Amino acid sequence: MSLIKLDHIVKTYQVGHEKRDVLKDLCLTIKEGSLVAIIGASGSGKTTLMNIIGLLDQPTLGEYQLRGQSFHNLNADDLARIRNQEIGFVFQFFYLLPRLNALENVMLPLQYQNIDPKLAQEKALHWLEKMGLTHVAQQKPQQLSGGQQQRVAIARALVTNPSLILADEPTGALDSKTSDDILNLFISLHAHTQKTIIIITHNPQIAEQCHRIIQLQDGEIIRDEERQK
Amino acid sequence: MKWKFYWREALNNLWLSKLRSILAIIGILVGSAAVVTLVSIGEMAKYKALSEFKTLGMNLASLVVNQNMDFNAGIDLTRTLIPDYNYAQSMLTLATKVANIQEVAPVATLSLPAYYAGKKLEAPIIATTYSYQTLANLQIQEGRFLHRLDRNNYFCVVGSDIANQLKNNGSNSIIGKELQLGNAYFTVIGSIKPWIGNAFISNNVNGSVFISLAAAHNFAPNLYIDTTLLQLKPDSDPDQIETDVKNFLAAKFPGLEVTVKTGKQLIVSMTHQKNVFTWMLGLIGGIALLVGGIGIMNVMLVSVTERRREIGIRLAIGARRADIQIMFLCEAIILATIGGVTGIIISLFITRIVAEFLTWEFMFSGSAVLIGFFVSLFTGIFFGIYPAYQASKLNPIDVLRAE
Numbered sequence: 101m102s103l104i105k106l107d108h109i110v111k112t113y114q115v116g117h118e119k120r121d122v123l124k125d126l127c128l129t130i131k132e133g134s135l136v137a138i139i140g141a142s143g144s145g146k147t148t149l150m151n152i153i154g155l156l157d158q159p160t161l162g163e164y165q166l167r168g169q170s171f172h173n174l175n176a177d178d179l180a181r182i183r184n185q186e187i188g189f190v191f192q193f194f195y196l197l198p199r200l201n202a203l204e205n206v207m208l209p210l211q212y213q214n215i216d217p218k219l220a221q222e223k224a225l226h227w228l229e230k231m232g233l234t235h236v237a238q239q240k241p242q243q244l245s246g247g248q249q250q251r252v253a254i255a256r257a258l259v260t261n262p263s264l265i266l267a268d269e270p271t272g273a274l275d276s277k278t279s280d281d282i283l284n285l286f287i288s289l290h291a292h293t294q295k296t297i298i299i300i301t302h303n304p305q306i307a308e309q310c311h312r313i314i315q316l317q318d319g320e321i322i323r324d325e326e327r328q329k
Numbered sequence: 330m331k332w333k334f335y336w337r338e339a340l341n342n343l344w345l346s347k348l349r350s351i352l353a354i355i356g357i358l359v360g361s362a363a364v365v366t367l368v369s370i371g372e373m374a375k376y377k378a379l380s381e382f383k384t385l386g387m388n389l390a391s392l393v394v395n396q397n398m399d400f401n402a403g404i405d406l407t408r409t410l411i412p413d414y415n416y417a418q419s420m421l422t423l424a425t426k427v428a429n430i431q432e433v434a435p436v437a438t439l440s441l442p443a444y445y446a447g448k449k450l451e452a453p454i455i456a457t458t459y460s461y462q463t464l465a466n467l468q469i470q471e472g473r474f475l476h477r478l479d480r481n482n483y484f485c486v487v488g489s490d491i492a493n494q495l496k497n498n499g500s501n502s503i504i505g506k507e508l509q510l511g512n513a514y515f516t517v518i519g520s521i522k523p524w525i526g527n528a529f530i531s532n533n534v535n536g537s538v539f540i541s542l543a544a545a546h547n548f549a550p551n552l553y554i555d556t557t558l559l560q561l562k563p564d565s566d567p568d569q570i571e572t573d574v575k576n577f578l579a580a581k582f583p584g585l586e587v588t589v590k591t592g593k594q595l596i597v598s599m600t601h602q603k604n605v606f607t608w609m610l611g612l613i614g615g616i617a618l619l620v621g622g623i624g625i626m627n628v629m630l631v632s633v634t635e636r637r638r639e640i641g642i643r644l645a646i647g648a649r650r651a652d653i654q655i656m657f658l659c660e661a662i663i664l665a666t667i668g669g670v671t672g673i674i675i676s677l678f679i680t681r682i683v684a685e686f687l688t689w690e691f692m693f694s695g696s697a698v699l700i701g702f703f704v705s706l707f708t709g710i711f712f713g714i715y716p717a718y719q720a721s722k723l724n725p726i727d728v729l730r731a732e
């Protein structure tokens with residue numbers, strides 16, 4: 101079954117007087133449980149695509165369905181709820197809240213679900229442990245290394261047990277050794293949970309490790325390659 | 330679960346930007362202190378006025394005459410200086426001539442030098458009748474007040490301050506001591522307990538020496554009746570009495586301008602003053618709170634701008650707009666509550682000092698505290714709404730892209 105279905109998606113941005121199609125009539129389906137890499141030059145529309153898939157943005161034209169559901173009639177709060185429950189985001193610059201410690205950062209998505217604080221803390225600690233971060237649970241982000249921060253962010257993305265993980269250049273701010281660690285983390289996560297994971301990257305070597313590589317250029321898919329592993 | 334998070338996060342955020350929080354708190358604090366102080370002072374003033382009316386008795390009136398001295402008409406000034414013996418006598422007949430007047434006490438103040446045992450006393454001499462005791466509600470400390478039968482006797486009664494001065498010079502009892510007033514000797518027959526005052530009577534009772542009007546006329550024939558105090562019968566119509574008194578005096582002394590001040594008029598003017606007072610206080614308190622509220626709004630808006638990315642992240646990972654609004658409103662409520670409560674405490678001290686200063690009875694009313702608290706809280710929420718709304722309107726992809 102396809103988890104994600106994009107049907108003739110167009111995204112137009114108005115820049116000054118000029119209109120620019122950042123995504124041009126894009127069609128794409130992604131099966132549940134895939135590990136997908138999206139590559140492409142800077143400005144090719146990768147983040148724009150991810151924002152649409154992640155329900156942070158709406159297409160100008162075309163239809164997007166997640167698990168067969170479309171979103172025209174949903175308001176901002178409904179979309180927030182779906183993001184909260186279905187999607188885990190990992191960003192290039194981690195986007196942890198600097199005022200909260202690692203544990204509190206991981207608990208944050210659960211804060212927006214009405215669940216028992218004890219249970220929330222348990223879940224957060226569970227994921228911190230999986231990320232090998234139990235010992236830094238009480239530390240603030242600025243006390244952590246980049247790799248640690250990104251792992252906290254990954255724990256935060258996973259703590260609500262979403263079916264879809266969207267990672268926008270998750271290794272973009274890390275050195276190559278740490279990048280490999282983070283990538284392996286995604287790969288083993290995928291192997292263990294069969295979650296759908298979409299990784300946006302500039303790095304071809306990272307893309308090689310994924311099951312499917314989609315390449316964008318100027319808002320169009322110029323390559324879509326399934327790889328058997 | 331959510332609420333615990335909200336409050337903890339709000340406190341945490343405020344703590345992490347202490348300076349800004351303190352500025353916002355000061356704004357509300359000033360407003361709250363102003364409102365609570367003003368309401369408290371208003372209450373104390375009301376209480377003071379009420380208790381004054383109680384001691385005053387609602388049935389008092391005072392009567393003052395001004396002579397219309399028309400120089401062009403060539404009136405004989407010596408004849409128009411009426412407030413002399415005749416005038417005083419006429420006043421004394423008021424009780425029988427005008428219906429509903431119970432007691433009359435003409436009051437003349439003489440500024441004659443007063444001596445006791447060769448030492449000068451700084452004491453005005455009040456010449457009046459025995460009725461003054463009832464009208465002014467004087468309590469006797471020792472001896473007695475002037476009596477109807479004293480008339481021409483050279484007797485005097487002293488206020489509490491004068492009594493103390495006489496005691497300083499020796500013995501315990503002051504009865505029978507001799508005071509020299511002008512060039513006559515008066516025997517002290519009594520003293521008055523400390524007197525608290527009365528809106529109708531401007532005499533400094535505690536520092537005065539009282540003698541009978543008849544005796545005063547003997548050695549100060551040109552004394553001038555400043556005021557005549559009247560006691561009206563209960564349930565009489567003060568306006569009617571005023572007209573009657575004016576008619577009576579107009580017939581006897583044409584050209585006199587008579588002013589009658591009744592308790593009723595006093596109440597009317599006091600309530601009027603009080604209304605003006607209340608409005609002014611309300612205005613001042615309102616302005617102070619407005620300033621405080623704008624302070625909160627400012628601080629919150631800066632905070633929203635600084636935390637755009639945080640807001641974007643929260644929205645991206647599933648915060649609803651309401652969650653963001655509540656987060657900022659919680660901060661505003663905490664600031665307003667701290668400011669409000671501190672303001673109330675400060676106003677407690679201010680009110681104390683003001684009461685001390687005005688020698689009013691200190692009161693800190695629960696209603697002032699409640700008004701101060703809820704008005705602060707309301708201000709915080711009201712002025713927090715706009716920044717909270719601004720924050721919740723942010724678009725996560727815009728703020729995250731701007732990085």
Ligand SMILES: Nc1ncnc2c1ncn2[C@@H]1O[C@H](COP(=O)(O)OP(=O)(O)OP(=O)(O)O)[C@@H](O)[C@H]1O
Nearest residue numbers: 113114115122140141142143144145146147148149
């Ligand atoms: N809100 C916006 N308003 C105007 N133009 C935008 C907006 N968002 C994106 N764009 C433009 O759309 C194009 C695609 O942007 P996008 O961020 O999707 O690229 P990308 O592939 O993620 O690039 P990078 O690898 O640098 O992250 C860019 O040219 C960008 O300037």
Ligand SMILES: [Mg+2]
Nearest residue numbers: 146147148268
């Ligand atoms: Mg991008």
